[in-house]
Amino acid sequence: MIDNEPYIPTSLDINDWQTAKCDKYDFMIAAFCGGVAGLIDVFFVGDPLTSKLGKSMDKVADGFTKKAAQMFWIKDPRQSGKPKKMPQTLEQCISYLEQAFPVNYDARYSKDLMVKDGVLARMRPSNHHLMSLAHSPDPIGLIFSIIDQFMGYATFIDNGKLIHVIPKKTSGAIPYLQGTTLPSMLFCGFVNWIGHLMSDLVGSSSTRKEGKTGRGAGIPMPFYELFLFCDFGNIDGKTFSNIMVKVFEEGYDTRFATTMAIPVIMEELMIKVIWVVRQKYIRKKSWNQSYPTKDHTDLRIMLIVGNSTLCIIDGADSALHGIVDGGFNIVSFVCHLNIVGWMRLITLVLSELKIRYGPVLDLVIREFIDNSMAAVKTPAEKKLIYDFNQRLEEYQDQLDILFIEYTQIIEKEYQELYFELKETFDDNNTSQGRAEHSITLAEISGVEKSRIVVSRQQVDEFFS
16 A cells, blocks of 8 residues: 655654744855855865865874874784884885785786786876776775785776776785685785775875975775766867866875865854754754754755855855966866865755655655556466566575575685695795695696696706
8 A cells, every 4th residue: 555644754743844944044054154164165175286274184194194004013913024113204104004905906007017008008106096996995996906806907997998907017926815715805805905095095105205295196085986987078188087087186085085075064063053052942942853863854954055055155266266368277177176065965955855755756656566566457467477476586596596606616716726826935835845736726727737837857848
């Protein structure tokens, strides 16, 4: 049956929900708070290179990186490869994190990868964190980091397309996924992803040496990498994705995203605090009814008005900075744009539409389903639908069993490969033992028997 009753939050009185609306003072307060936040955004946030708040946030990020590196150093159980002294300078801390959490997808140039000429031609140290999906601090980055660590390749975005490439071996170190079981490998891959992100948060050790004034190429803000799939348009001869790469190279990274969030958070806090005071002491509501949640229509509208005011001021300031010599500098425009504020406004508007029209859409969908099922009248038709649903469930059960079996096979093969790889390069083994393990490693890796060297005589014959 379809419930025709409108949605009413259980935490509010029916009368409060039906009559809730903003008065002129609510609108004035919301606009004032948004205006104050907008001015803070204009004068203290600005763009990544000149931001006053951004410089303070960079120092906070530097301090966070140093504390994280020192904490990992204390917990590091390794006997070899670990610095004897705790890292102190920012360069030392970044360098320690880089060697403690190595990955196979950290190429800086296309020449570091096995690719054809022209592939990833625009990749360089200032943007390789953006073009490598595994460097994104979001679920997308985590997924591709685990995949890349499992498979041994690196995933990049080039000209709007997803590509997998094999890194070249540039040192004696071989990054491989730790762990002996699938859950342990997933956990180790996650920890390695987190640690490597920390090493890149404020730039590389080579760019943050004492005496250098640059802030380093950080990591992209969450989901910013999706702009690279927008390889269309033509603005001053550049596609939209190329423009967003250039914006990132100007310092529009996670550190600056945190800076941009400051006026947005301040604006919402001011509105909510004032709303609570008016709700409790002017409208004489209880503390339970004065708690700022999305169930209060007037508060939601005030937040939309406040964020809209902030975004209007931010957009006007961005447009003014984009106007240069009678033209329009799109990179400067985007660099001054507070994308955190705009995304928050879009989220608030979509949430409001869902609250207001979501029950209506649910009603329409349920009516459609009921009407469709009402057309099924005969027992034979109902039996056909029931049998079809049963077959779907059986197929799903079979797929689940096949997936579990496949996972177990992959885990077993990886354990064998990991064991032989470890024993092959273990200096504690004898030369004969390492040679035997290397032969086994080649066999399970699918190398043809005719190409496997099994004796010293074959080596001598090959080089002679």
